[in-house]
Amino acid sequence: MPLTELRGHRHLYAELQAELASRPSHGYLFSGPRGVGKSLVAQALVHGLLCERSPGPDFCCTPHQCPVRTQSPPPRRGTEAALQCECCAACVQVALHVHPDFTFVGRAANRTDVLIEQVRELIARLGTKSSRAPRRLALIDDAETLNIPAQNALLKTLEEPPGDAIIFLIACGDRMLLDTIRSRLRPVRFGPLSIADIAAILTARAGLDNERALALARLSRGSASRALAMVEGTPPPIDQLLQALKRAPELDFIAARDLAEEFFGSREQASETFELMARLLEEILALKLLKTDSTPSEVRPLMIELGQSLSIPALLEGVELAVRACRAVEGMANPRLQAEQWWMAMGQALRGTS
Numbered sequence: 001m002p003l004t005e006l007r008g009h010r011h012l013y014a015e016l017q018a019e020l021a022s023r024p025s026h027g028y029l030f031s032g033p034r035g036v037g038k039s040l041v042a043q044a045l046v047h048g049l050l051c052e053r054s055p056g057p058d059f060c061c062t063p064h065q066c067p068v069r070t071q072s073p074p075p076r077r078g079t080e081a082a083l084q085c086e087c088c089a090a091c092v093q094v095a096l097h098v099h100p101d102f103t104f105v106g107r108a109a110n111r112t113d114v115l116i117e118q119v120r121e122l123i124a125r126l127g128t129k130s131s132r133a134p135r136r137l138a139l140i141d142d143a144e145t146l147n148i149p150a151q152n153a154l155l156k157t158l159e160e161p162p163g164d165a166i167i168f169l170i171a172c173g174d175r176m177l178l179d180t181i182r183s184r185l186r187p188v189r190f191g192p193l194s195i196a197d198i199a200a201i202l203t204a205r206a207g208l209d210n211e212r213a214l215a216l217a218r219l220s221r222g223s224a225s226r227a228l229a230m231v232e233g234t235p236p237p238i239d240q241l242l243q244a245l246k247r248a249p250e251l252d253f254i255a256a257r258d259l260a261e262e263f264f265g266s267r268e269q270a271s272e273t274f275e276l277m278a279r280l281l282e283e284i285l286a287l288k289l290l291k292t293d294s295t296p297s298e299v300r301p302l303m304i305e306l307g308q309s310l311s312i313p314a315l316l317e318g319v320e321l322a323v324r325a326c327r328a329v330e331g332m333a334n335p336r337l338q339a340e341q342w343w344m345a346m347g348q349a350l351r352g353t354s
Contacts, residue, residue, distance in 0.1 A: 006044070007197040007224075009037050009190060016045060016188070017057050025186035026161035029143070031174040032190030034272070035225025041190075042139055042168040046094055046102060049166075050133050053088035061091035090132070101133040106141040112266075114142060116149040123157050126165045135164035143169040144176040151178050158184040173271075173330040192222020206231045218283065221275045236276050237263060242302050245280075246309075248347040253340070256347075260339035270335030274326035274342070281318045284310065314349045321345055 006013060019025075030038040044059070051059035093099035103125050105118050122138055130136045140146070146154070158167070158181065167185075174182055193201075198217035201224045202208045208216070208231065219238065220227035230236065244251075244259055251259075264270035280303070287300075288307035325338045 006037060006040060007201060008193040009041060012188070012190070013041050013044065014057075016041070017048060020045060020049065020166075021056070024166055026165065027158055027167040027169070027185040028188055029169045029171065029174060029177075029182060029185035030188050030190060031171045033192050033221070033223055033275075034172045035220075035223035035227075036190050036193050037224070038170050038190050039139075039141060042170055043094075045168070046137050046139060047091055049135070049137060050090045050094055050099060050102060051088060052090040052132075059091060061087040061095060099133075101130045101136050103136075103138040104141070105138065107145055113145040113147045114140065114150055115147065116153050119146070119150040119153045123153065126157060126162050126167075130164060135166060136162065138165065138167045140167065140169045143171040144173050146177070148178075151181050155180055155184075175331050193224055194222075198222070198224050198227050202227055202231060219276075219279060221279045226272075236272070238276070238280065238299055239302070241273070241277060242280065242299060242306065244343075245277075245346070246302070246306060248343065249350045251343055251347045253344065256340045256343035257336075259343055260336040264335050264339035267329055267335050270329045270339060271326055273339075274322045274329065277342075278319050278322035278326070281315050281322065285312065285315045285319075288312070288315070310350060317349045318346055321349075 016028075028042075030042055032038055047059040047061050048056050051061065053060045087095070090099060094102055097104040103122050105114060105122050107114055108118075122140070126136055126138060128136075155178070161167070169177075169185060171177065174187070195214065195217045198220050199210065199213040202213040202216060203210065206213075206228065216227050216230050219236075220230070226236070241263065247255075263273045284303050284307045287303055288310075289312075321342055325342045328338050329335045
């Protein structure tokens with residue numbers, strides 16, 4: 001079935017389909033913000049290449065709604081039967097990551113990086129001849145977490161790839177990958193989704209009314225997964241961060257350190273929180289200058305209060321500092337140190353002494 005649920009990257013998806021059908025590269029690096037559809041596009045391309053019923057863009061699986069992706073483990077004999085899938089056998093195996101010619105690599109449970117052992121297993125599988133499909137395929141998710149030994153192990157395969165193999169790397173930030181890795185991959189950049197696209201996703205998947213969907217979409221920083229998380233009960237700490245911003249002029253180093261530990265503890269958490277802070281400051285600026293009414297009602301009073309007390313130069317400087325800190329974290333800078341420095345600089349800016 002065509003990838004009808006894809007939003008924001010249809011033209012890019014069509015280009016990649018045409019390229020794979022004519023002259024594919026041996027390796028692709030899909031990079032961009034989290035939750036914008038990189039993995040969805042990569043999985044769809046794999047399905048298109050391996051589907052046995054209708055290969056190409058009209059492959060028979062429905063990645064967003066496929067039962068085998070969402071059902072619980074297979075029931076025991078004598079209990080209710082497992083959900084049935086109408087996909088071909090190859091698409092079912094791709095969805096379950098058990099297709100003999102497809103290898104999926106991702107972070108193991110409770111691990112912060114992709115290990116060299118996983119890469120070595122991938123290399124061994126790519127070195128064998130495909131059994132059912134015309135070529136072997138591999139998808140490495142969270143590729144930015146490949147540790148250095150794992151990247152070095154992968155490098156030789158990228159330098160001398162098996163003739164029929166294609167490797168897709170999915171990364172939120174390509175700067176965490178070695179230059180030698182990036183230079184051997186065909187780069188494909190995914191931008192953030194538009195507010196309208198995210199609102200449409202929230203309306204279709206979560207059943208939200210248009211006003212609520214637009215309000216959450218504006219705070220999602222272009223990420224559908226973040227927007228859905230806000231709906232599904234794991235919202236970002238918007239209120240806590242706004243309250244901390246309100247106290248920023250009085251923050252000392254101890255308070256800045258505590259905030260850094262609570263909201264910027266890991267590299268991933270810090271990157272997301274800096275992005276969120278930049279978006280919140282932009283929303284406060286929009287409220288201050290344009291009197292917009294699309295902010296979620298639960299935080300609107302506090303954002304209006306902050307807009308009245310914070311100057312335009314301080315808000316602009318806060319956005320710039322947050323974006324700069326986010327880039328530094330993605331470039332392997334210490335996330336907590338960047339957060340401590342941001343809060344101290346923000347407090348200084350809000351006191352008018354920057």
